[in-house]
Amino acid sequence: MPSPSSSPAAATETDATETDASTARATGARPSPARERILETAFALFYARGIRAVGVDLIIAESGVAKATFYKHFPAKDDLVLAYLDKVDGVWSGQLHAAAQAAGPAPADQLVGLFDALQNACRRDGYRGCGFINAAAESQPGTPVHERTVAHKASVLSWVEDLARRAGARDATTLARSLTLLLDGGLASGTLDAAPEAPRAAKEAAGALVAASLA
Amino acid sequence: MPSPSSSPAAATETDATETDASTARATGARPSPARERILETAFALFYARGIRAVGVDLIIAESGVAKATFYKHFPAKDDLVLAYLDKVDGVWSGQLHAAAQAAGPAPADQLVGLFDALQNACRRDGYRGCGFINAAAESQPGTPVHERTVAHKASVLSWVEDLARRAGARDATTLARSLTLLLDGGLASGTLDAAPEAPRAAKEAAGALVAASLA
DNA sequence: AACGTAGCAGACAGATCTGTCTACTGCCAA
DNA sequence: TTGGCAGTAGACAGATCTGTCTGCTACGTT
Structure with a gap:
């Protein structure tokens, strides 16, 4: 199981800050550790297995987050996509x-x-x-x-x-x-x-x- | 709803014979009208919407075939794919x-x-x-x-x-x-x-x- | 006339997937 | 200290998807 940061696009830039900032800018959502964990997990899983092939339950389990938390940050799977x-x-x-x-x-x-x-x-x-x-x-x-x-x-x-x-x-x-x-x-x-x-x-x-x- | 023959690769060649023959050769399955209808429908739907997005139920309904007939010709969805x-x-x-x-x-x-x-x-x-x-x-x-x-x-x-x-x-x-x-x-x-x-x-x-x- | 084969119709089981909801836990700030 | 907020845990509903199974019809062959 590859670590998230060894995935397709291992960013050489400083991850946390830069990514947080740009994500927040793009989506209007404020950053949060849980949100970032979800996105990181989704990034690795979606890329490796395809979007339809990965269910939200797996992302939730893999990112160690509660289901309610997931749906608070991403009201629908498509938002995460x-x-x-x-x-x-x-x-x-x-x-x-x-x-x-x-x-x-x-x-x-x-x-x-x-x-x-x-x-x-x-x-x-x-x-x-x-x-x-x-x-x-x-x-x-x-x-x-x-x-x-x-x-x-x-x-x-x-x-x-x-x-x-x-x-x-x-x-x-x-x-x-x-x-x-x-x-x-x-x-x-x-x-x-x-x-x-x-x-x-x-x-x-x-x-x-x-x-x-x-x- | 596009007719099967207007799909991505509207074959200019004589469809029935040539396709039947080559399909049979490739897969070892003998041709049959029902089988051909299923394959034709799957061809259009898989291409247009993606493989995972199309369920066997839809293919069965669209090709006007019974479920048992479908599974007789293609024991699993992957075989159809x-x-x-x-x-x-x-x-x-x-x-x-x-x-x-x-x-x-x-x-x-x-x-x-x-x-x-x-x-x-x-x-x-x-x-x-x-x-x-x-x-x-x-x-x-x-x-x-x-x-x-x-x-x-x-x-x-x-x-x-x-x-x-x-x-x-x-x-x-x-x-x-x-x-x-x-x-x-x-x-x-x-x-x-x-x-x-x-x-x-x-x-x-x-x-x-x-x-x-x-x- | 009997039989095998191809096909139709649709119920059913079991898994899986998305999204909702309830109830509880910390924490920080007013 | 009280109230709001972020998060955890997990049951639940409803849809959908694959694959199985039972029964029936029709036809061509022997």
Whole structure:
């Protein structure tokens, strides 16, 4: 049984404070140890087993909280799911930005460097793809959960597009689209093939596309 | 309520005969009208709403079959799920091959042309991504359902790799990997963005990667 | 004419899942 | 000291889901 902090997105940032603050900001709920324990547990379980596959009873038992407490913080399971997705978004975006920055100051390098985040994610054990894509597969278009996924992907796309524009790409929109396609493909198929070739190929292809777009 | 034949993969081929035969071959079960009705219904419902979200009771009601008949043909729900995945595999592989062939006899053209299948798939309404990726998101690694997904992706990859080799690519393995990444990315994000830009960008990127790999 | 097979109809058992409700325990602040 | 708040413990209702079982009909074959 993996500890919560060793889960898909072991945050390198200071967990408690940062996460508390951003969660509170996003959801309007004030932080509390019990709430945080629930969210942490849900984060690990939802990601590892899927959302529908994990019942609230399990989360309650695993997080050592009373049922009434659970429903006080999250009036319905869906509210917890949304909070979970916000957490996934925060962690994954953080890793993406960090990987990009680590590649240096040039936007063109950052466009390629961001793929290191993919490689790191795939390497982690217990890796089970993109939490958002998985959530979307379990939800219907039009539901809050699904919309949250759409919003996340749109935000990543616009960030990459901005990078592409600053890199001076000929067609920043298309380049950004292609790169996120590569990223999503790596994310989606990372579960299906333990080999590290996929993320490597993704980065290589990204390099070729970026280069071709600048030439 | 969509008719079964208007579902994700409206097969252009002659349905009854071809599908019956291939299903029987794959699963070892003899065909029967009731069985086919069940499978057809499951195909539409599983794809549209997700596997866990659809109960056997609904499939039974929708396909107008008795419960005992259902369980005679599919002793457990998982058996139906597996048959469903085989059907998805058959249809999608068929579309992929058809799109590739339509691009002409040259393997290099086929590598790019196969992306038309993606475009067509995304355009269909009720499109909800790749049945396999969705199924994988709902299943645990190691289960038959998950393994079936892995096998499907591996078979697509090896087909593309063969094409790449015959096209004379410098590094056929990596090129194939990149192209399937692009394909999976398009498949996964097609649900999240109705715009037809994604498949277009995928094909464009594929063209660039193939060209670069032959130069 | 008898029989086996495929199918229909629906009750039933048992598990599981979400969400509500009651009752009790500490703790802190007015 | 009293009242409010966060939390614990767990019973309970109602829905839903998988899988079993009993009985019946219809048809084609021998």
